[in-house]
Amino acid sequence: MAIKVVCAILEQHGRILVTQRSQHMPQPLLWEFPGGKVEPGETEEESLVREIKEEINLVVRPITRLTPVVHRYSDKEIMLIPYTCRYLSGVVQLAEHRSYQWAEPSDLMKYTWCPADVPIVEEYLLHSSAI
Numbered sequence: 001m002a003i004k005v006v007c008a009i010l011e012q013h014g015r016i017l018v019t020q021r022s023q024h025m026p027q028p029l030l031w032e033f034p035g036g037k038v039e040p041g042e043t044e045e046e047s048l049v050r051e052i053k054e055e056i057n058l059v060v061r062p063i064t065r066l067t068p069v070v071h072r073y074s075d076k077e078i079m080l081i082p083y084t085c086r087y088l089s090g091v092v093q094l095a096e097h098r099s100y101q102w103a104e105p106s107d108l109m110k111y112t113w114c115p116a117d118v119p120i121v122e123e124y125l126l127h128s129s130a131i
């Protein structure tokens with residue numbers, strides 16, 4: 001069964017937070033939206049709030065659930081569940097990632113994404129340009 005992973009599309013002042021996985025993580029050096037696995041007993045929103053606090057030290061509020069993507073990597077299958085999120089408080093401090101950037105929407109397609117993220121970036125761009 002697919003492992004559920006939630007990720008945050010965090011918007012602030014028209015930019016989106018993107019994080020680069022470290023050399024020592026699965027999918028090394030690829031870009032992703034911060035997040036992580038949903039633990040037993042947690043709602044998706046609870047895991048997302050917890051992961052974002054643990055990984056980048058921000059407090060966020062999940063707003064809209066976009067379309068989940070099921071992707072098979074060589075060793076596992078994940079269901080990546082994206083939420084747009086609003087920034088509430090905190091200053092970015094990376095616990096695990098190699099780097100981060102606040103990206104312009106028009107630059108999002110330039111990153112080397114984890115493969116599971118590509119349809120999510122595409123949907124997000126469609127959704128945001130429709131506003």
Ligand SMILES: Nc1nc2c([nH]c(=O)n2[C@H]2C[C@H](O)[C@@H](COP(=O)(O)OP(=O)(O)OP(=O)(O)O)O2)c(=O)[nH]1
Pocket residue numbers: 005006007025026027031032033034035036037078080114115116117
């Ligand atoms: N957080 C996050 N993970 C993603 C994204 N896209 C994507 O393919 N992934 C993958 C990478 C990991 O294999 C898995 C997320 O699990 P995780 O971030 O907790 O990874 P982990 O270091 O605990 O991995 P593991 O060795 O325990 O499997 O999902 C994304 O946008 N955000």
